[in-house]
Amino acid sequence: MDDALRQAALNYHREPRPGKLSIEPTKRMETQRDLALAYSPGVAAPCLDIAANPDLARDYTARGNLVAVISNGTAVLGLGNIGALASKPVMEGKAVLFKKFAGIDVFDIEVDATDPDKFVEVVAALEPTFGAINLEDIKAPECFEIEAKLRERMNIPVFHDDQHGTAIVCAAAVRNGLLLQGKHLSEVKVVTSGAGAAAMACVRLLIAMGLPQDNVTLTDIKGVVYKGREGLTPELEPFARETNARTLGDVIAGADVFLGLSAPRVLKEEWLPLLAEKPLILALANPEPEVRPEIVQQVRPDAIMATGRSDYPNQVNNVLCFPYIFRGALDCGATTINAEMELACVEAIAELARIEPDEVVARAYGGAALVFGQDYIIPKPFDPRLALLIAPAVAKAAMATGVARHPIEDFVAYEQQLQRFAYRSGQLMHPVFEKARAAQTRVAYAEGEDERVLRAAQVVVDERLARPVLIGRRDVIKSKISGLGLRMAVGQDVEIVDPFADEEVLAPLTDGYQKIVDRRGVTPGAARYRMRGRPALTAAMLLQRGMVGAALCGGAADWWQQTADVLPIIPRLPGLQRVYALSALILGERTLFFCDTHMNVDPTAEEVAEMTVLAADAIRRFGITPRAALLSHSNFGASNSPSARKMREALALVREDAPELEIDGEMHADAALIPALRDLMVTSSSLTNGANLLVMPNLDAANIAFTLLSAATNALQVGPMLLGMSKPIHVLTASATARGIVNMTALAAAGNAAPGED
CATH class of the missing domain: 3.40.50.720 (NAD(P)-binding Rossmann-like Domain)
Known part of the structure; x- marks a missing residue:
């Protein structure tokens, strides 16, 4: 380790606060009632239930998702016998990896005991606290004896990760x-x-x-x-x-x-x-x-x-294994981690290396195309699919060998739950994915040569979300599919429309486009040139002619230009005043929707009402009940400014058009999100909880709020989703990731579902 790396490591551990982890509450603690439920007297209820049935600790406490990382510091990797206290940074690091990769909470415990029997007594006494034990950095041969004795005495998994x-x-x-x-x-x-x-x-x-x-x-x-x-x-x-x-x-x-x-x-x-x-x-x-x-x-x-x-x-690297083998063991209530569970883990890791790597992996390793071969025989630690393959395999092995106290009954549902560790959008997108699978829509991708689009198309094929139609040069797309190690077959899994070669497809599309823009200063020659140079036009025309059921444009060019190209071809729904853009942020367990983030600079009250109703309908497609807040600098009539009046007028219009929608306004953003604060201001709010749809008075407010919160919280963006289009088409931003494109594909494909499927 050179001096620069050493100093950087010391600063990393010291600043902005010492250490690498902390404890955070998982329940609200805002009122006197919250305190009464969390501690005295309410805490007596779960205590008595657990005393009567110890298995209920899994339901009432964090034990079922809590692992102890325990060491005496006698064999720290590369450092040797440095003692229990000096090993603490390593154990904290292990705790962070558990949380990062598998969502498992950890207490690191450094035991100042080199005598195996004393160490065993300390650890065995901790069984009521934890769902599993991860032994770490204990020297041989004592580690063999310690693990064997603890496995014999404890009725939870004990796993010496170094072994x-x-x-x-x-x-x-x-x-x-x-x-x-x-x-x-x-x-x-x-x-x-x-x-x-x-x-x-x-x-x-x-x-x-x-x-x-x-x-x-x-x-x-x-x-x-x-x-x-x-x-x-x-x-x-x-x-x-x-x-x-x-x-x-x-x-x-x-x-x-x-x-x-x-x-x-x-x-x-x-x-x-x-x-x-x-x-x-x-x-x-x-x-x-x-x-x-x-x-x-x-x-x-x-x-x-x-x-x-x-x-x-x-x-x-052990991180390919330990977060996920513990995830599977905890989720099925395993009493141990046996050889069969270990073998299942081996096969799952080996299998993943034989599948092309995820875009997240490629980005983490400089964009390199990692293909199974001499230099890629095991997955990379940042592969988000490790949890999806390993945890179910481990749980199935535990069940097959009779050590699972809480067998998993529905593995399809379980694997969907694991999506939250692989992709933060997994839980939000699940209902949309199911609708997309049912619709089996042909989806055109304007930027078919883009690496992100190609990786997304492979996922779309694997997950049966849609039937991709890639727009681009055929030889370029085929070369990139091969170079990225993707498995999708052209002509079987995906189709290609080449604007420079497929004249039989492009000629009628060009004629149709010319008729649309004939009186907009676009000559026939310019129309042909545009259709080859602006793939968004080709995608939109394929959709307009019914040759595909949905389309995705953008991702590589100016968002406004791409949108301007699309709008004359795919008009808004009859009766609507405008087209709007809805975006979402996934912040841990909460998802917030923002409208209108991209389209309308200063909407009228009627347009605010229209976008709110459209956005609420879109949110329902995620299986979420919308709760809308019309935001303003004013709280419930405190100001008579034009924007405050506009939001009050919009509220009246929405309540008339959509009386079933939970909505209130005009209000500050904090009042929208915090019920207790809102209750201090008004006693008649129709919102039953925090709002999840935030409707802004103008584009500046919506876009600033959306991007600021995204940057400040590292939240995951979904969208923008165009609302009010007569056919399902969306325009991707330049920051779209492959997973984001997968999500937008599902949204577009689900938007093509038959009436009544929404």
Whole structure:
């Protein structure tokens, strides 16, 4: 670690407040009644219920989603025996990873006890507090004894991540590495450098997967583990070989797999030619591996290499495993994490690497196209789909082996719940996704050559949300599909409309467009030029002619220009005064909708009322009951300014046109969101809770509020959604992500549902 990185790390841990995590309440604490429910006397009710039925602790407390990360600091990665207190930054870091990747709450507990029995007594006594135990950075051989005793005494999962987490990710790398090398686990020779907790767990898991124990040779700091060697522990004794070999160099010849969990540079360059053809080299010592990848590439280009470092391909990182195996175990109420659950985790990780990476992964790693192969045999830690694959696989294995106290009855619903860990928009979009799947709409994408669109189209195909029609140069799109490692087949999964080659499609579209703009100063020649140079026009004309059922434009060009191109082709619904834009922000458990964020600079009272009713209808498509607030600088008649009067007039119009809608105004934004504050101002509000639809008096207010809150909270944006169009078409902003395009695809496709399906 250089001085700059060291100082940055110290500043990161110190500022703006010390440490990396805090505790936040999950219930409202605003009134005297809230206090009475949270503490005395209300807390007595759940206490008595739990005393009568301990299993109810899962329903009334955080225990079912709470893990203890526990260490005595005797074997901290790369630092050794630094003691319990010094290990606390590492344990806090582990807690943050649990929360970040799987939504699991964690208390880190540093136990000042090196005696295994004392340590076990401390941890076992904590069982009432936690749903599971993650042991961390405890040295061997004590870690074996500690985990075994705790698993025997405790009726919740106990998992030593340094052993089993490393083993699971390592096994997934071996599974895929051997697949690429054309080898089978039952036939390969494995040589280790290292025989500690992690190495032994790796070997045992590989044996459970089909590796013959006789095909394994262990070496450690004392050399080969052979029969008769002094000081063999009970863990090593079964693996001792009958051999005269004494050093790693003596046994490396012919090895198909080198598994290093030991020390820097122990695999000598001159030994590399001795390995079997097409070897798999896992050099996992950190920060300096047993052999550098550069050396392996030079001497053995036929090898597949993995390390424990993030700056090389194929990082074997425990974060690929532990958040999600605990997620699955907690969600089914598992009493332990057994071998079958670990194997299910291995297969899920290996499977994910064989699927093209998500856009989130590509962005996190510089936009590189990661394709299953020599440099990509295991997923990247930021892959949002890890939870979606691993947690259900683990829960199913727990149920199959009889250790799940709360079996999951509906895995489709469970996987939908897990979407909140993969994609923050998952819960909001679920009802829309279901409508889109039912509609099976052909959706045109104007920017069919855009990488984000192509990644989105693959997800749309996989999730059966729509049938994509990509607009762009056919050869470019096909090349990018291949280069990104996408699996969708042109002509089968997706269609392409090439404005430069498909004259039989473009000619009638151009003629139709010319008729629309004939009196707007657009000559026939200009119309042909526009249809090839502005793909939004092609998408809109495909929709106008009924050749597709919905369309998405924009994402790569000016939003206003794209919208201006679309509006003459796809007019607004009859009887409406304007087209409006609705945008949403997902802020944790709350979603707020903002109208009108993009279209109308200074709407009239009639237009405010119209947009409010349209927005409320759109919100209902998400399965959400709209609660609208007409916002102003004025609170309930406090001002007689033009904008305040406008919002009061709009309220009267909405109540007349849509009497079933919960709505109030004009009001401040804080009064709209906080019922207690609103109740101090008026006693007759029709809003039963905080508003979720915020309607602004003008475009400036709406756009500023939307973008400011988005930036300040790191909320997830959905939209803008065009309201009032006669056919489902939306214009993407330049900041749209692939997942955002997936969401907009579903909105467009669901908007094409038959009447009554909304």
